[in-house]
Amino acid sequence: MHDIQTIKINLPGGIVSPGSLREILTVAHNAKVRHVHFGSRGQLIFRVNGEKVRFLERDLKIKQIRYELNADQYPNIVTSYCAEEVFRTGLWLHESEYHTVLDGFDYVPKLKINISDANQSFTPFFTGNLNFIASPEPHFWYLYVRPKQSNALFRWRDLIYTNDVARIAYALEQVLLDPQSTGQSEAELYREISRNNSFITQPAVQEVELPDFTLPYYEGFNRYGQRSWLGLYRRDEQFPIPFLLDVCELCLETRVGEICTTPWKSLIVKGIEEKDRPEWSRILSRHNINVRHAANELAWQTEDHNAEGVDLKKYILRYFEKHDTRTFGLCFGVQTRDKSEVFGSILIRKRPTVKLGKLELLPVYDLYFTENYNPNSRRYFPYEKGLMKNHLPNQLDRLCRKFNASRQTPKAAPIQAAEKTADCAQHEQYQCPHCFTIYDERYGDERAEIAPGQSFASLPDEYLCPTCDAAKSEFVKQETGEVMA
Known part of the structure; x- marks a missing residue:
């Protein structure tokens, strides 16, 4: 059996001309590729037999098509351009403004960059490291920064002018990816960028106002x-x-x-x-x-090129169809790999109960939901943990029913939607910032032979995250009942 290699080609902003796409597809087809996949960040992804890779790479280079082989160093720029005109019409943000922003990127970013219209909910706002959101002021953008491998999200003090979006993104990337700059505060980062660069800005006097989430029918x-x-x-x-x-x-x-x-x-x-x-x-x-x-089949996010996530989605959907489960207003994310990121108001996370080196055995599933069930929230609350696969659809059905019930009470506190978490106020929780595993003193850690009732502070310094082996010192204390993702 030949080894299989993965080719990833970014389509900046999720936009591609038919002529350019035809060139890419022709090269792939000549390498005996028969299907391609589009990633959640606007990438074209396909797999090719190892024996064909040399010829494929040669043809891609001849056509001057930028690609990555078995890598994801450049995560692409995501925009809400796909929603323009068909799902809404912006007050000032139109096709020309999107192209002006994208044309300003004369480099290939290593950070995740999102460029979004504030009046749509078809594309995510905060899944990037640098999240630009159109403000009510024409040609100016909010900027929300989330440092790499962090859940700390903060708003930049200024609104950024359209022609400076790419410039400030580049300046921030140089600082945020510099190992010596790790741990800079928001104020320190702002001072460093402002000291060394000059941008056209306006004061950002308030937080961005985002719409309630509704997923338009996009097929x-x-x-x-x-x-x-x-x-x-x-x-x-x-x-x-x-x-x-x-x-x-x-x-x-x-x-x-x-x-x-x-x-x-x-x-x-x-x-x-x-x-x-x-x-x-x-x-x-x-x-x-x-x-x-x-x-309900269209409202799912799975990891790129992951057959396991797709199969799990199909398994759950069969239950939803049989029981006529109402899912309107919700979207679902399936996470089967450590440190991957998906978008959803309800999140399904797979984890092994036994790890032997790289071998993971006896998988179970944890369920989380976002604050107010808005997938653009970075705050996740636990609903059920340690579910076997056959119990998963029923618990999801229950969570959907709780969501529907919560819609009857305006702005119901999200923590009330999960009976199991109602007493979180009396217990400390610490979360791994890499895979989001929670240490809750009520449950301890059975795999590490830590009995329920043992506080996080009393754990030995050698304690490691049971999912990804992160050190105890990296865990972050969470507010009452809150889980970040």
Whole structure:
């Protein structure tokens, strides 16, 4: 059996021209690749037999296509451009402003950068290290900074001018990735950046106001104005290359200039003229591409190129369909790997109960939900821990019902949604900042032979995180009942 290599190609802002995408797909197809996958940060990802990698890399370099092989050093820029026009119309933020910002990046960022319209909820706001959010003031942006491998999120003191977004991102990256700058306070970081650079700014006098989360139905043909847009979703997250090549050809023939990827691992094609609708339908029929899946199936985030997460999603959805579970207003994240990041108002985290070196055995699942069930919140609360897979769908159904009940009481305290956490105020909790595992003195740590009732302070200095082996000194004390993610 040949070894398999992973190729990742960033599509900046989640935007790609049909001609550029056709070039990438042709190179991949020549290397005997038959399917590609779109990542949650707008990447095109595919796997290739090891024996074909040398020829594939040669062709990518000839075409001057930037790529990464078995790496993710450059996590791409995410924008809400895919939602522009089709889900909302910005007060001042339009296609030209997005392109102005993206054109300013004359370097490839190593930090996660999000560029978002404040009036949409289709793309996440705070999953980046540098999160730019359009302010009510035309051409100025809020900036929320989250240092790498940290959950500390703070607002920059100033609004940033559109033409300076890339410049301040570069300046911050140089500082935040400098090992000698680790641990800088917000004030120190602000002073260092302001001392060494000059930007056009305005004072940011208040926090950004974000909308309540609603996930628009993003699949199928949908009319807007005199034209239509087409949303393409694949149940297994794999898009056949022959189908995508036909999509590119039709875009070029009908003068559709861009294809957008979304954080939901789908595609959106805007600007389809009414006269061209029949030809788009013929392409879908030719490749047996289904549209109009159930809305609850579209509200899931899984890790990139992770069949296990996709299979778990399908397993839970079968239960939801059988029991007619209402999931409107919720989205779900599935995390099966340490230190990966997914977006969701309800989070499912897999962890082993036994680790023998790199071997992980007897998996269980922990359930968390965000503050007010808003997936843009960085605050997660525990609901159930240590669930076996066969118990997971039922507990998720219960959590969905609690969410629906909470909608009857405006702004109900989120901690009340989980009966199991109602007494958290009397107990200290410490959390690993890397994998988010909680040490709760009520339960101790059975794997480390630590009995319930033992405080975190009394644990030996050699204590390690049971999930990722982080040192005790790295754990962070949490506020009452609060879990950060």
